Amino acid sequence: MTDETLPEHVRANREAWDRYAADYLEPGRESWARPEPAWGIWSIPESDLGLLPDGLAGQDVIELGCGTAYVSAWLARKGARPVGIDNSPAQLESAKAFQAEFGVDFPLHLGNAEATPFGSASFDGAISEYGAALWADPYAWIPEAGRLLKPGGWLMFLTNSALVQLTIPDLEADGPAGTTLLRPYFGMHRTTWPDDTSVEFHLPHGEWIRLLRSSGFELERLVEIQAPADAVMDTRWSIATGEWAHKWPSEEAWIVRKRG
Ligand SMILES: C[S@@+](CC[C@H](N)C(=O)[O-])C[C@H]1O[C@@H](n2cnc3c(N)ncnc32)[C@H](O)[C@@H]1O
Numbered sequence: 001m002t003d004e005t006l007p008e009h010v011r012a013n014r015e016a017w018d019r020y021a022a023d024y025l026e027p028g029r030e031s032w033a034r035p036e037p038a039w040g041i042w043s044i045p046e047s048d049l050g051l052l053p054d055g056l057a058g059q060d061v062i063e064l065g066c067g068t069a070y071v072s073a074w075l076a077r078k079g080a081r082p083v084g085i086d087n088s089p090a091q092l093e094s095a096k097a098f099q100a101e102f103g104v105d106f107p108l109h110l111g112n113a114e115a116t117p118f119g120s121a122s123f124d125g126a127i128s129e130y131g132a133a134l135w136a137d138p139y140a141w142i143p144e145a146g147r148l149l150k151p152g153g154w155l156m157f158l159t160n161s162a163l164v165q166l167t168i169p170d171l172e173a174d175g176p177a178g179t180t181l182l183r184p185y186f187g188m189h190r191t192t193w194p195d196d197t198s199v200e201f202h203l204p205h206g207e208w209i210r211l212l213r214s215s216g217f218e219l220e221r222l223v224e225i226q227a228p229a230d231a232v233m234d235t236r237w238s239i240a241t242g243e244w245a246h247k248w249p250s251e252e253a254w255i256v257r258k259r260g
Contacts, residue, residue, distance in 0.1 A: 009199035016198035017088035028068030037074045041237035056080040059124040064113035065131020069095035085109045114140035133157035146215040151260040158253040175239035217256040224249035
């Protein structure tokens with residue numbers, strides 16, 4: 001698919017992520033270096049959240065919007081066979097450099113997670129941590145994930161919470177979230193911020209459930225992530241302070257399974 005045939009928001013996000021990529025090198029390296037997965041802006045260990053299924057060894061897993069691809073690296077170290085797809089050539093260059101630096105290799109593809117080149121029912125699992133989960137249109141990428149998965153296959157995606165999306169100040173894509181509802185919940189879908197060109201996507205919870213079910217998924221868990229009581233905001237990810245995120249969910253992880 002040439003740039004011209006990509007949807008407008010996919011082109012905008014490619015240009016934006018090629019620009020952001022340099023800022024994600026150091027966080028990417030830190031995450032690649034972790035021996036065990038730790039999720040989201042509070043780096044909560046997998047042993048606390050349990051977002052991954054058991055028995056990953058030997059599974060074919062697609063990471064939708066892999067960025068620097070540290071999630072795929074974690075999966076590869078657990079014996080899975082990950083494949084990463086990302087819309088940004090610059091992010092994929094970082095991912096390739098980390099593969100060489102850390103000695104973990106898996107296929108990486110340039111492409112749009114909303115319309116991938118892979119065959120139907122070709123993966124056991126699909127995953128996205130702030131990749132397609134935030135930056136691709138759910139009305140396109142969720143049905144595509146459903147197409148890619150085998151019957152019984154799992155999908156886990158993590159993104160910032162509906163509540164954060166409602167309470168981040170109007171002019172600040174980066175937050176931090178406040179205590180006032182600033183925009184409507186109903187109808188929440190596409191967001192652009194005045195100070196940036198990128199396009200984000202969020203849905204109300206009821207709409208996520210409707211879309212997931214109509215795309216062939218059953219909901220297993222919605223994990224609303226609570227920051228630890230002593231959490232301190234990392235200024236690189238400033239969507240919410242630790243105090244705020246201890247009281248209210250700043251991130252949410254959806255775990256669903258394709259009907260068999
Ligand atoms: C926060 S990063 C990826 C998350 C990854 N866990 C990381 O931090 O490196 C978001 C990624 O989503 C990718 N992305 C945005 N829209 C996409 C789309 N439609 N298809 C595939 N990737 C997309 C961007 O290019 C970017 O690399």
